[in-house]
Amino acid sequence: MNEIKPGHRTWAEPYKIKSVELLKMTTREEREVAMREAGYNTFLTRSRDVYIDLLTDSGTSAMSDRQWAGLMLGDEAYSGSENFYHLEDVVREYYGYKHLVPTHQGRGAENLMSQILIKDGDYIPGNMYFTTTRLHQELAGGTFVDVIVDEAHDPDCDFPFKGNVDMGKLDALVQKVGADRVPYISLEGNVNMAGGQPFSMANLRELHTYCREHDILIMLDATRTMENAWFIREREEGYAHKSVRQILREICDLTDGCTMSAKKDALVNIGGFFTCNDDEIFKKAQNLVVVYEGLHTYGGLAGRDMEAMAQGIREAATEEHQAARIGQVRYLGENLQRAGIPIVKPIGSHAVFIDAREFLPHIDQDDYPAQALAAELFIESGIRTMERGNVSAGRDPETGKNRRPPLELVRLTIPRRVYTQAHMDVITQAVVDVYARRDQIRGLKMVYEPEYLRFFQARFEPIT
Numbered sequence: 001m002n003e004i005k006p007g008h009r010t011w012a013e014p015y016k017i018k019s020v021e022l023l024k025m026t027t028r029e030e031r032e033v034a035m036r037e038a039g040y041n042t043f044l045t046r047s048r049d050v051y052i053d054l055l056t057d058s059g060t061s062a063m064s065d066r067q068w069a070g071l072m073l074g075d076e077a078y079s080g081s082e083n084f085y086h087l088e089d090v091v092r093e094y095y096g097y098k099h100l101v102p103t104h105q106g107r108g109a110e111n112l113m114s115q116i117l118i119k120d121g122d123y124i125p126g127n128m129y130f131t132t133t134r135l136h137q138e139l140a141g142g143t144f145v146d147v148i149v150d151e152a153h154d155p156d157c158d159f160p161f162k163g164n165v166d167m168g169k170l171d172a173l174v175q176k177v178g179a180d181r182v183p184y185i186s187l188e189g190n191v192n193m194a195g196g197q198p199f200s201m202a203n204l205r206e207l208h209t210y211c212r213e214h215d216i217l218i219m220l221d222a223t224r225t226m227e228n229a230w231f232i233r234e235r236e237e238g239y240a241h242k243s244v245r246q247i248l249r250e251i252c253d254l255t256d257g258c259t260m261s262a263k264k265d266a267l268v269n270i271g272g273f274f275t276c277n278d279d280e281i282f283k284k285a286q287n288l289v290v291v292y293e294g295l296h297t298y299g300g301l302a303g304r305d306m307e308a309m310a311q312g313i314r315e316a317a318t319e320e321h322q323a324a325r326i327g328q329v330r331y332l333g334e335n336l337q338r339a340g341i342p343i344v345k346p347i348g349s350h351a352v353f354i355d356a357r358e359f360l361p362h363i364d365q366d367d368y369p370a371q372a373l374a375a376e377l378f379i380e381s382g383i384r385t386m387e388r389g390n391v392s393a394g395r396d397p398e399t400g401k402n403r404r405p406p407l408e409l410v411r412l413t414i415p416r417r418v419y420t421q422a423h424m425d426v427i428t429q430a431v432v433d434v435y436a437r438r439d440q441i442r443g444l445k446m447v448y449e450p451e452y453l454r455f456f457q458a459r460f461e462p463i464t
């Protein structure tokens with residue numbers, strides 16, 4: 001329970017519920033069959049078999065009445081839709097970049113950016129990888145290099161800015177390969193794979209100075225940067241009195257452009273964009289978007305989608321929204337911690353990450369403990385989560401071996417404005433029940449492995 005003490009208001013949802021979707025509970029037998037049929041991969045389960053869906057916070061947010069009303073204002077013209085200009089105004093106002101190219105979702109923007117900025121043999125430093133981001137860099141001929149601070153790889157370390165760039169690692173790369181082989185640094189605001197961890201403004205300022213000196217662009221992955229802004233407000237000296245909106249602008253003003261999955265921060269079910277300040281890069285993006293996504297004023301989206309996105313950005317860039325969003329995730333994380341469940345510290349913004357390595361110390365990483373735990377949680381309770389460990393990390397292109405990342409995690413991702421505090425309690429109970437019988441859980445063997453982003457479609461069988 002949230003602590004109630006005089007003079008202190010706890011967070012509460014800054015909305016009331018107008019429409020609901022009924023949930024369905026299944027039996028354990030039904031879930032065992034469903035998991036077997038899904039090859040022990042939660043991505044392959046059907047949502048009709050799911051009770052509480054914590055697979056992702058991507059495109060699973062609840063829209064507001066104003067967003068739904070915005071859908072009716074869709075100007076479904078092939079070119080020059082009013083909704084595009086509306087979105088452009090909002091993106092300029094909240095993010096501050098000069099140019100906007102809409103895309104169907106984040107990876108569409110990543111494709112454009114990677115094709116435009118990366119030449120064969122380039123190196124792309126980043127504060128930890130994201131699956132689709134790194135793949136697009138590699139497909140464009142680049143090599144990703146992780147330059148996040150060491151603290152980010154240690155689930156027990158409670159450093160408040162685990163999303164920071166290690167300037168020493170970045171400089172070592174630049175010294176080794178030369179600045180002209182490093183077109184940009186890929187900077188993620190609130191690092192998903194590290195557990196939803198922010199960078200600090202001080203770190204970004206230092207990065208900005210360094211990159212200006214070496215003529216390296218800073219391209220932001222803005223997907224969860226409003227959540228990063230909230231953490232800066234909460235944790236960094238001098239920011240307690242600034243708004244989320246002001247901090248977001250300050251971050252963007254120190255960068256040269258962004259890719260965005262609007263399915264996260266921006267509270268929509270589909271959408272994304274690429275932005276930049278440079279006129280030449282913009283021209284190339286405007287040209288390339290017609291190849292992959294659609295005309296430059298819709299980029300694979302309907303007019304109504306752009307309208308809902310514009311409204312979602314306004315609603316998300318507020319203290320009330322972020323306090324409730326992050327407050328709910330923290331509530332779940334603290335409950336789990338109190339029950340003795342090993343989770344990544346500090347609790348992040350969009351999810352609680354269970355440390356599967358510690359939860360299942362008897363399972364070797366090549367027998368995929370996080371994958372096995374996600375399957376087990378589903379069978380126990382119908383709660384659908386996601387592996388973020390050895391399966392997600394894929395194989396090293398040089399050696400062909402599993403990457404065996406330091407973090408072997410199960411992500412309990414909380415959709416925005418969807419579940420209640422009582423659901424958080426049910427989730428805690430389910431995890432505790434699985435923890436009690438953790439000794440009986442066995443590892444998995446991969447029996448089908450797709451070439452790209454294997455975690456989405458890989459199939460497994462229990463090891464006997």
Ligand SMILES: *Cc1c(COP(=O)(O)O)cnc(C)c1O
Pocket residue numbers: 058105106107108130132133188192221223224260261262263264271272
């Ligand atoms: C989801 C996500 C993406 C990719 O966006 P899609 O909309 O899923 O294509 C990129 N970066 C981060 C950090 C993400 O969380």
